[in-house]
Amino acid sequence: MSSIRLTKTINSRMKIKASLFDLDGVVVDTACYHYLAWKKIANDLGFDFSEHDNERLKGISRMESLDILLEIGKIKVDFRTKEELAATKNSMYVSYINKMTPDEILPGVIRFLDELRNEGILIALGSASKNAMSILDRINIAQKFDVVIDGNKVSKAKPDPEVFLKGASELGIEPQDCLVFEDAQAGIDAARNGGMHIIGVGQPENLKNADHVIPGFEKMNLDLLRSWYP
Ligand code: G6P
Ligand code: MG
16 A cells, blocks of 8 residues: 555644544554563563553554563563564564454544544554554555554654654644544653644543543544534
8 A cells, every 4th residue: 555545635624634543552452462462472581561561562662662571571681582572472463463353443433534534634544563554454444544654664663753743744734733642651742742632542540641531432523523622
């Protein structure tokens, strides 16, 4: 797929002209597959890895996640072993995502993406994952995004704003007219560093500095968006 697929000119009269979605934990609950794979790596290395610890890995690149995991386990390994551990984690993760189906798209996401499109608000994906495109294809949702920026297209991980700024730039929208949906603190910080509006998806205690926090997309709609960003 080409990185850009603008099917609509911008006709929204809303303040928000573009929306940028994180993937893992926002569009689909792949966060649980990342967790299961990292937990197995930790257990094989002889330590436990809790869901609480896993919050620190959300939104963070694969190698940075491994660094944090090893720090939690107080384990030091050489670079080659790190590469092997990251590859083992990824092959476990890929075996989970290869079994995904469109049923795993989180409730309300498709309806809300369609509402945004009908309003003329552009839609991008902004994910640190190098597996993002294969997940989008697997769950048959790639065509909903005008632009996809994934871990293969960025060199700086969240909280650096690169992934979202690239998305905004490919969409041709100024950062201050963009709204990011994120489930990770690193992603909230990335959007904030990029000068964008931010809605956190998840529990407010894990998502500091978002403009608003929603538990998911079931109750999210354009009227609510208009009331928050008049
Ligand atoms: C997302 C997830 C992270 C993950 C990262 C890299 O941002 O929230 O937990 O580490 O992507 O994913 P990848 O599929 O490239 O290992
Ligand atoms: Mg996420």
